[in-house]
Amino acid sequence: MTDAARVGLDGVRVAYGETTALADVSLEVEPGEFFTLVGPSGCGKTTTLRLLGGFESPTAGVVRIDGRDVSGVPPEERGVGVVFQHYALFPHMTVSENVGYGLRFADPPGGVTTDERVSELLSLVGLPEAGERDPTTLSGGQRQRVALARALAPGPQLLLLDEPLSALDAQLRERLRRTVRRIQRELGITTVYVTHDQAEALAVSDRLAVVNDGRIEQVGTPRTVYRRPATRFVAEFVGDNNLFEGEVVATDGTAGVGQEVAADRDSAATVAVGETTLTVATDRPRGASVTFCVRPEALDPAVDRNRLDVTVTETEFLGETSRVRGEWRDQLITLRTTEPPAVGETVSVGFDPDAVHVVSE
């Protein structure tokens, strides 16, 4: 197995005539990392992946694989394995021929024969018996596993996965996701994964980049991105969130509502939101306008600060919990609860000033 590659994009721009697919994107992916590009459709995440695969060239900027500028290097010389959403298995070849195709151009890694390498890979993806089958007779999940085996067979230094699970049903998707992650860990291969599903991105990645409108909004671990979204877009795109906009009317001790602030914490501010005020942990100066978010799970009936009276408009039963949507002063609020109220009922919840994350605009 070739050593895992370090991957980098420096100031990459991709434009097709008037339209800009990527605007000045810079990224670093560490060797052996499982890195995810997540964002809505048309945001540029697939373009980024195709740059790495050599299927597109940047209008400006540099793409590096293992420190080497790969502009002008055709796909066949990049040592990159690719798995596409719709499998792209060669329909006129058997499963074994598909998996072995890349070994026509390179010796199998580890000094084994092509046949040995093919059966090794088929076992790895859990299809040891499928070699002689016609790929069109396989189920979607099986096809995707063959596609993965095929991409891995020549021992690439980088694996690119372009929405590989999107065409599968939910249960299968979750199972295959774990398979992909297990194999990736075993092989220690640098992997760039593209998905539009933020939950999937949070679940599998070492780190992820949230892409929007051709730009990277935030790069970080799933935990950081979830807890401390860098932009309003990230706050709204990753998980459910409640966003508030207001103006700082008082800071720290001047809060004036008689609420004490612990010295070791962030300084607190009173923020005017509409006709009321909320207390928020921030060091923004007086007069500054702020946007902050509170996750649904932080809105708690037991917390007596920052009380919101929410009129319930709909509830969704999710199993363990329910998602409750309602209105507070003409603003949409999302809650999580184990015991959902009835539609039309008013529930009172509060949140801790520290549960707030202020989004930089």
Place this chain on the structure above:
Amino acid sequence: MTSRRRRFVAWIGRVVARVRQAGESARRLGEHPERLALPALAATSAALLLVVFYYPVATVFVDAVTVDGEVSFAPIAGVISDSFYVGWLAEAGVPSVSELPSLGRFGFTAWQAALSTVASVALGLPGAWVLARFEFRGRQTLRSLTILPFILPSMLVVVGFYAAFGADGTLNGVLGAVGLPQVDLLPSLSAVVIAHAFYNAPLVTRVVTAAYERVDAGAVETARALGASRRRAFWDVVVPQLLPAVLVGATLTFVFTFASFPIVLALGGTRLATVEVLLFSAIRQLEYGEAAALAVVETGISLVLTAAYLRYERRSQTERSAVRPLSRRELVPSAWRERATWTARRLGSRLAIVGYGAIVIGVFLGPLVSVVYESLVVDGQLTTTAYEFLVDRQRTGASFQVKPWPAVRNSIGFGVATLLVALPAGVAMSVVTTGDSRWSRLVDLLSVAPFAVSGIVVGLGLLRGLVFGVVVFGYRVTVTGPVAITAAHAVGAYPFVVRNVAPALGALDDQLVESARSLGASRLRALVDIELPLIWPGVLAGAAFAFAVSVGEFDATVVLAEGGGTYTMPVAVERYVGRRLGPATAMGTVLLFVTAASFVVLDRVGGGGIGGFGGGNDGGGDRS
């Protein structure tokens, strides 16, 4: 100032990076020469097209605007101010109402094309209705047969019409046998129009059937549920979806019949000469200036019409295939014995279909069957004299006479040579351009251009340019007749290859090639390993088309084979026509069998759609 300097330094940096990048790419290409193979093949094809199509046509254009080496618009002005060509347009004042204005030759050419278009649409539309709306045995075969006009040599149609409707033809034989008076249909404008309808009605049928099959049953049912009557739903929902296809068929028919040559030449007689026929006789009389001027004006008109065709074609292509096509009714209801099944409506439509079927058999089958019949039957007696004549001519004919065997041999030779040139060229062009929308537009246009320029014009250009010789860097370059003929055939055949291969390639998932390449295959290797195995029916169909187009080509061949020994079967047929029916029909029968063999290959490998000609994207071609 400093910011300007900084920008300048940055610019220099970018230039250096670009140059370094280009150097790097060039070095890599040097290491992998096979990576150059595809672009080189495509470039060669483009160069070939340039040399054997655009250059010759350009020479004709230059001839049209020069007199003794001086630029002059006199030749063109001569044509467009001559009342012989343009009729009342060239005369002073407004034509009086009492007498019919003279149309001139251009006017007449357009008039016969318009009549032919109306006849083709009238004959073709019911066919689309029957093929799209009824289920019966042989429907698929009939649908495949609508491809025939693309590969049926026009000389065969000519000889078929002579055999069926000529003075000694089958029709007069039948009339005579039942004691009716003889009819003399040839030569006449009606014969020309009917022959054109024979040729182009299947094209209309083909395009409109495809559009009809794209109509979604859900849309019609929704209209009915909203209160539309059956007739109203047809007019409001079905007709608007068929109209673009009808326009595609009609414009294409008009383009073809405007520049139609052998049919008008042989069935129209001298009185009904169109521009194309006059162009040919100008070449025969060595009046190249006038020929060139005529060619320019004619090509100009054809190009405008072809542009219109491309517009309609694009519009009809935007329609998606139906989610659920309209269901087909049984042509013969299974309970046909029960009287209750025969409502007035059902009976009416079935009677109409029977009547239409009779016309179809008369117009389409009549001439082709007559070719074989007349070659074997003389005065009601089965005889092989016609074929004996061919054998005899082969043995004892003088060197200046047209012999049958060289015609067959030349036809097959040119067919194979055309195939060898047009197939790789077409495949390479398809690969290089598929996927890139800007390029594919351009190639679409370039590949349709040979349709808009008549074979006579291409032949004239080749003759004046390459055959007579061109001086390049002090050397006189000439090509011989066979090379020029192959070149002309390849130009006519190449669009058919592109139109079969490019859509098949375009329909393949791009990610198949991308997967192969990420696994280490070069672009050429991915073509050989992945794409060609998956699209081989399209490639084979393209090959059969190329062969058939070459075998049937008449216009350019007759110009280039003048006086030489390079005549082909259609040229031989034309030489034999006019004496007795026998020799021409015997030669025609041989041609018919070669063409039928090509069709069988096309039908077998092309599956249902036959390449790019199944949908609204029917091309056309130099089908002479």
